[in-house]
Amino acid sequence: MQLNKHYLLVAVAVGYLALVLFIPGAAVFYEAFHLGIKPFLSAVSSRDFIEAVKLTVIIAAIALPLNVIFGLCTAWVIARNQFPGRALLMSIIDLPFSVSPVVAGLMIVLLYGRNGWFGGFLENIGVKIIFALPGMVLATIFVTLPFVAREVIPVLEEMGSEQEEAARSLGASDWEIFWRVILPNIRWGLLYGVLLTNSRAMGEFGAVSVVSGSILGKTSTLPIFVEQAYKNYHTEAAFGAAVILALLGVVTLVMKEIVERRVHQH
Amino acid sequence: MSIIINQVSKKFGDFQALDRINLEIKEGGLVALLGPSGSGKSTLLRAIAGLETPDTGSIIINGKDATHLDVAQRNIGFVFQHYALFKHLTIRQNIAFGLEIRKHPPKRIKQKVDELLALIQLEGLGNRYPAQLSGGQRQRVALARALAVEPGVLLLDEPFGALDAKVRKELRAWLRRLHDEVHVTSVFVTHDQEEAMEVADEIVVMNQGHIEQVGTPAEIYDHPATAFVMSFVGEVNILPGVAGLFCNLPTSQSHVYVRPHELDLLHHEHESSTPATVKRIIHLGREIQAELALPDDFVVFANLSREKFAELNLEAGQQVFVKPQNAKSFADLHRAVLS
Numbered sequence: 001m002q003l004n005k006h007y008l009l010v011a012v013a014v015g016y017l018a019l020v021l022f023i024p025g026a027a028v029f030y031e032a033f034h035l036g037i038k039p040f041l042s043a044v045s046s047r048d049f050i051e052a053v054k055l056t057v058i059i060a061a062i063a064l065p066l067n068v069i070f071g072l073c074t075a076w077v078i079a080r081n082q083f084p085g086r087a088l089l090m091s092i093i094d095l096p097f098s099v100s101p102v103v104a105g106l107m108i109v110l111l112y113g114r115n116g117w118f119g120g121f122l123e124n125i126g127v128k129i130i131f132a133l134p135g136m137v138l139a140t141i142f143v144t145l146p147f148v149a150r151e152v153i154p155v156l157e158e159m160g161s162e163q164e165e166a167a168r169s170l171g172a173s174d175w176e177i178f179w180r181v182i183l184p185n186i187r188w189g190l191l192y193g194v195l196l197t198n199s200r201a202m203g204e205f206g207a208v209s210v211v212s213g214s215i216l217g218k219t220s221t222l223p224i225f226v227e228q229a230y231k232n233y234h235t236e237a238a239f240g241a242a243v244i245l246a247l248l249g250v251v252t253l254v255m256k257e258i259v260e261r262r263v264h265q266h
Numbered sequence: 267m268s269i270i271i272n273q274v275s276k277k278f279g280d281f282q283a284l285d286r287i288n289l290e291i292k293e294g295g296l297v298a299l300l301g302p303s304g305s306g307k308s309t310l311l312r313a314i315a316g317l318e319t320p321d322t323g324s325i326i327i328n329g330k331d332a333t334h335l336d337v338a339q340r341n342i343g344f345v346f347q348h349y350a351l352f353k354h355l356t357i358r359q360n361i362a363f364g365l366e367i368r369k370h371p372p373k374r375i376k377q378k379v380d381e382l383l384a385l386i387q388l389e390g391l392g393n394r395y396p397a398q399l400s401g402g403q404r405q406r407v408a409l410a411r412a413l414a415v416e417p418g419v420l421l422l423d424e425p426f427g428a429l430d431a432k433v434r435k436e437l438r439a440w441l442r443r444l445h446d447e448v449h450v451t452s453v454f455v456t457h458d459q460e461e462a463m464e465v466a467d468e469i470v471v472m473n474q475g476h477i478e479q480v481g482t483p484a485e486i487y488d489h490p491a492t493a494f495v496m497s498f499v500g501e502v503n504i505l506p507g508v509a510g511l512f513c514n515l516p517t518s519q520s521h522v523y524v525r526p527h528e529l530d531l532l533h534h535e536h537e538s539s540t541p542a543t544v545k546r547i548i549h550l551g552r553e554i555q556a557e558l559a560l561p562d563d564f565v566v567f568a569n570l571s572r573e574k575f576a577e578l579n580l581e582a583g584q585q586v587f588v589k590p591q592n593a594k595s596f597a598d599l600h601r602a603v604l605s
Contacts, residue, residue: 166346169343169412
């Protein structure tokens with residue numbers, strides 16, 4: 001009886017995973033390749049697809065460093081200081097996790113769109129944010145804001161401030177302390193945060209799609225490309241792009257595993 | 267380098283950590299800041315280092331006002347209770363850190379690191395990481411790292427506090443020898459009076475943000491300036507100054523302080539002796555301690571040599587007479603010791 005229950009539980013778990021994870025994952029690869037490699041190659045060499053990849057990489061390349069710098073500063077301030085509002089600040093940083101990405105995108109439209117708070121001013125000076133790269137970068141920064149700070153704060157707290165004080169007593173400047181003492185101590189936590197930020201930045205759909213206007217070949221990122229290609233019955237193109245995104249996910253997962261192991265060793 | 271502390275105060279919220287401290291530390295000295303936790307000793311040390319900024323007052327290092335100088339510019343070496351070694355660097359790299367910051371040539375750094383590794387007797391372990399060393403070894407590395415930059419002042423915050431008793435004892439003796447070789451002005455914080463007595467030339471006894479007394483170990487022990495010092499440094503019996511107990515003392519003072527080894531036990535009544543009952547005999551090894559009940563149920567402890575104990579032939583329940591050889595009372599009501 002006990003044994004049967006045990007098998008039943010395992011069957012339920014495996015069935016559930018198969019239904020929501022394994023079969024859809026396999027289906028992506030099947031759909032992309034079931035007519036051979038050719039349709040896939042032609043899909044990933046189309047101009048719109050290459051533009052989408054380019055845009056995705058550019059957005060990540062801008063959002064990632066900005067959030068790394070912001071995340072490091074915030075983490076240090078929170079980990080090394082006691083001040084009123086510290087707990088509140090920590091929850092505010094987590095806000096992008098709890099706000100729906102679509103709402104985040106909408107917020108940006110409401111601020112910078114043509115009829116938004118800053119819309120008129122921006123139009124007068126000729127700066128376009130909505131339906132353009134700046135808006136998409138803003139949306140991406142918003143949704144990936146918490147990752148670095150969240151990963152680095154506990155590492156900094158565990159490290160304590162004594163090593164920094166020791167370095168200072170040995171004559172090191174703030175800059176030298178950061179590069180020679182803090183960074184080597186937090187590097188695995190930081191790298192983990194960077195990985196999470198990057199995979200989310202490249203995979204984000206909701207917020208970016210609201211502000212982008214989804215103009216194929218112009219303001220379409222990889223996830224948006226997938227949606228549009230599918231809607232337009234370009235199934236091979238859609239699944240071809242999906243395969244690329246899925247592979248990105250797999251690579252992130254593997255690196256995440258490696259980094260996580262290092263984090264726990266330290 | 268000499269250090270002069272001038273009217274230094276520091277508050278953390280409502281807590282007065284330092285209250286108008288004045289202190290002069292002479293060049294080349296080895297000074298202990300001794301006190302219970304919360305007495306302000308660590309805060310004072312960190313203020314000298316520049317790791318805390320005093321609210322008021324000034325700190326003069328080597329004739330120069332250092333109150334607002336950054337830690338990096340004070341030319342001090344600091345040793346932390348939990349070593350604070352750089353975990354990601356080897357022992358050699360740890361010791362070389364300050365020299366590399368100062369951009370010394372690599373050859374000179376290597377030579378200096380070799381010298382220091384020899385000084386701390388860890389020649390073979392230069393390429394290990396701190397996690398591979400024992401606590402005592404790590405603290406020696408921390409000392410070498412601080413000494414590498416040839417600081418004018420060496421500051422040590424409870425340097426042996428995290429070590430077990432045996433290693434602590436070895437390191438104390440080693441620190442004393444090291445100071446006799448290197449002669450750098452050194453200040454260390456401890457809550458262990460035995461450690462302060464053993465290592466320091468001069469002891470600064472602190473309590474509740476004040477300095478109670480400054481003196482050599484002998485002065486502190488034999489001529490305590492305050493009730494706090496008498497009770498914090500060494501064992502002491504504290505008795506209410508009731509008339510009839512040790513009646514040769516001025517009874518106007520509220521309490522009488524007698525060290526356990528300065529109580530004589532007699533079989534017969536004597537001038538200024540007090541009758542007592544032996545409650546318990548405690549063998550401490552070198553000495554024997556007798557727990558005595560005085561009239562009105564006051565309890566005192568008397569320490570006797572083994573010979574004296576044998577001579578008196580003491581047993582629990584016996585009637586004896588207690589006579590202090592030396593007892594003190596203090597005009598100042600001690601600030602907080604009775605515990």
